[in-house]
Amino acid sequence: MAATRDGYGQALLELADNEKVVVLEADLGKSTKSLHFRKAYPERTVSCGIGEQNMLLVAAGMASSGYIPFASTFAIFTERAFEQMRNGVARPNLAVHLCGSHGGTHTGTDGSSAQSIEDLAIYRTLPNVTVMHPSDEVSTRILTKRLASSSNPSYMRTARNKTPVLYDDVSEDTIQIGKGIELKSGSDVAIIACGVLVSEALKAADMLANEGIQATVVDMHTIKPLDTTLIDNVAERCGCIVTAEDHSIIGGLGGAVAEHLSMTSSTPLERVGVKDRFGESGQSDEMLELMELSAPHIRNAVHRAINRK
Amino acid sequence: MQHSIEELEELARKCRIEIVKMVYRAQAGHPGGSLSEIDLLAGLYGTTMRVRSDDPDWEDRDRFILSKGHASPGMYALLAERGFISHDDLTSYRVLGGVCQGHVDMKWCPGVDFSAGSLGMGLSFGMGCAVAAKLDGSERRAFVMLGDGEIQEGSVWEAAMAAAHHELGNLKVILDRNRIQNDDFCESQMRMFDIPAKWKAFGWNVKEIDGHNMNEVVEGMQFLSETNDGPSILIAHTVKGKGVSFMEDNPAFHGAAPNDEQYALALSELGVTV
Numbered sequence: 401m402a403a404t405r406d407g408y409g410q411a412l413l414e415l416a417d418n419e420k421v422v423v424l425e426a427d428l429g430k431s432t433k434s435l436h437f438r439k440a441y442p443e444r445t446v447s448c449g450i451g452e453q454n455m456l457l458v459a460a461g462m463a464s465s466g467y468i469p470f471a472s473t474f475a476i477f478t479e480r481a482f483e484q485m486r487n488g489v490a491r492p493n494l495a496v497h498l499c500g501s502h503g504g505t506h507t508g509t510d511g512s513s514a515q516s517i518e519d520l521a522i523y524r525t526l527p528n529v530t531v532m533h534p535s536d537e538v539s540t541r542i543l544t545k546r547l548a549s550s551s552n553p554s555y556m557r558t559a560r561n562k563t564p565v566l567y568d569d570v571s572e573d574t575i576q577i578g579k580g581i582e583l584k585s586g587s588d589v590a591i592i593a594c595g596v597l598v599s600e601a602l603k604a605a606d607m608l609a610n611e612g613i614q615a616t617v618v619d620m621h622t623i624k625p626l627d628t629t630l631i632d633n634v635a636e637r638c639g640c641i642v643t644a645e646d647h648s649i650i651g652g653l654g655g656a657v658a659e660h661l662s663m664t665s666s667t668p669l670e671r672v673g674v675k676d677r678f679g680e681s682g683q684s685d686e687m688l689e690l691m692e693l694s695a696p697h698i699r700n701a702v703h704r705a706i707n708r709k
Numbered sequence: 710m711q712h713s714i715e716e717l718e719e720l721a722r723k724c725r726i727e728i729v730k731m732v733y734r735a736q737a738g739h740p741g742g743s744l745s746e747i748d749l750l751a752g753l754y755g756t757t758m759r760v761r762s763d764d765p766d767w768e769d770r771d772r773f774i775l776s777k778g779h780a781s782p783g784m785y786a787l788l789a790e791r792g793f794i795s796h797d798d799l800t801s802y803r804v805l806g807g808v809c810q811g812h813v814d815m816k817w818c819p820g821v822d823f824s825a826g827s828l829g830m831g832l833s834f835g836m837g838c839a840v841a842a843k844l845d846g847s848e849r850r851a852f853v854m855l856g857d858g859e860i861q862e863g864s865v866w867e868a869a870m871a872a873a874h875h876e877l878g879n880l881k882v883i884l885d886r887n888r889i890q891n892d893d894f895c896e897s898q899m900r901m902f903d904i905p906a907k908w909k910a911f912g913w914n915v916k917e918i919d920g921h922n923m924n925e926v927v928e929g930m931q932f933l934s935e936t937n938d939g940p941s942i943l944i945a946h947t948v949k950g951k952g953v954s955f956m957e958d959n960p961a962f963h964g965a966a967p968n969d970e971q972y973a974l975a976l977s978e979l980g981v982t983v
């Protein structure tokens with residue numbers, strides 16, 4: 401078990417050899433894990449105080465001057481700087497890498513003010529911006545490192561709490577921006593998940609196997625650009641799809657997959673996500689239960705999808 | 710009913726005990742900023758706030774906005790001591806379904822006037838309450854508690870400028886100047902230089918006090934009550950974690966809970982005999 405935010409912090413350290421890599425903080429470095437970089441490279445770390453809007457445009461200015469800025473705060477507080485991201489970063493296509501930690505209801509007892517359930521949806525609407533939500537510490541580390549050589553801005557959501565490590569002994573080549581990863585192959589249903597729900601999807605697949613249902617499980621860590629080839633492929637093979645995300649049912653991974661499928665096929669789709677409501681204080685597992693996101697709920701959605709075939 | 714200085718100090722001491730208990734039980738939460746603000750909250754509610762615990766939604770009540778909404782244990786402790794919620798409710802802090810959500814929330818807890826948790830929002834909201842009171846021809850006032858780290862948010866200064874422009878004498882701020890924010894001391898995160906001069910330059914009436922000296926706290930509340938020619942701010946110099954030795958002036962206890970040993974020590978320092 402490990403937290404994806406630790407993968408982010410580790411990646412920043414590994415990127416430090418590149419002297420153009422800089423880190424920007426808004427008084428949450430201890431939480432987002434940029435603090436390790438700050439300790440080792442204080443001269444390349446810009447403290448912006450509690451000022452997210454300023455942070456985003458300072459990052460943009462540095463990107464325009466040849467630097468590779470990684471800016472982070474809680475997912476929810478990145479949203480305060482959404483228009484800065486839109487007009488000052490995405491529009492001029494400056495490669496600023498924004499990381500929002502503590503995303504989703506899984507964040508827990510801080511309560512609804514800290515649980516971003518709309519970040520993937522809003523950043524996905526911005527031209528030029530890559531949007532990611534990795535599922536484990538290893539893939540977060542690898543994907544963060546890949547961002548440093550990308551010429552587009554990005555938004556990456558990480559999670560506060562520990563989840564299973566899924567890619568311990570996988571070659572780094574299998575983890576590429578924009579390429580979903582098929583973790584399990586079956587022909588009855590395809591579960592496409594991101595972030596903390598990927599491990600729940602794997603649990604659901606085990607439950608389903610006991611019932612004689614063989615599920616494909618895809619880790620769709622990149623929401624944009626979406627791996628539509630893989631979606632078409634599993635849609636054809638499995639005949640129905642379930643998406644799963646710790647995010648609003650509106651506009652995130654499920655929304656992106658629905659938009660694509662609506663143009664290419666009539667494959668039945670069920671979406672597991674936060675049902676257009678806010679969260680509240682609770683432990684991570686309690687939140688996944690309350691929001692109906694945990695493995696048994698994914699399994700139920702699979703039954704609904706299969707019935708619609 | 711007016712309280713003596715000793716009674717207010719005792720109110721604050723009781724609240725401190727509840728703060729430590731809440732954060733210990735939850736093994737999460739924000740003790741530092743709750744302990745620094747609590748003498749101010751006790752002074753405010755004990756001498757100045759016009760509110761009714763048996764009618765928390767009374768239309769003409771003064772509003773209190775805890776803009777630094779993470780310091781919720783302080784608010785909840787006070788609301789329990791003043792009868793808005795029960796002491797039993799305090800066990801629901803950060804518990805699923807509890808009235809005491811991680812950050813103060815007006816949809817969940819009686820006596821809470823703003824759903825906070827995102828810094829830099831409360832002053833604008835308070836300004837809205839103040840403008841509405843004027844339009845209503847009501848005597849009610851809006852009190853807003855800000856953190857010193859919090860005033861690094863630009864939106865605070867948008868509200869500060871606007872409140873002076875609109876001459877909102879019924880808008881009153883208390884600034885908890887405890888010199889520490891999330892990651893570290895303000896001095897290393899973002900220096901703010903002359904804070905009183907900044908507010909003065911924005912057109913505010915300014916007074917500074919020692920936020921742990923109850924006589925000065927009460928004088929400060931009088932200043933806020935009596936200053937009605939434009940917005941006013943009480944800058945209270947405080948110590949983060951005040952009252953618990955190992956939390957005092959220690960950035961590590963911004964958002965961390967005490968362990969068993971520390972818990973016992975904290976309670977004994979606050980005069981609890983077990």
Ligand SMILES: Cc1ncc(C[n+]2csc(CCOP(=O)(O)OP(=O)(O)O)c2C)c(N)n1
Pocket residue numbers: 426427428450477480739741742743745777779780826827828829855856857858859860885887889890891949963
């Ligand atoms: C907009 C926003 N950015 C970041 C945070 C995370 N955060 C919570 S508390 C805190 C530090 C607050 O410091 P201060 O205002 O001085 O409060 P106090 O020391 O009184 O607890 C931070 C950065 C937040 N809640 N809201």
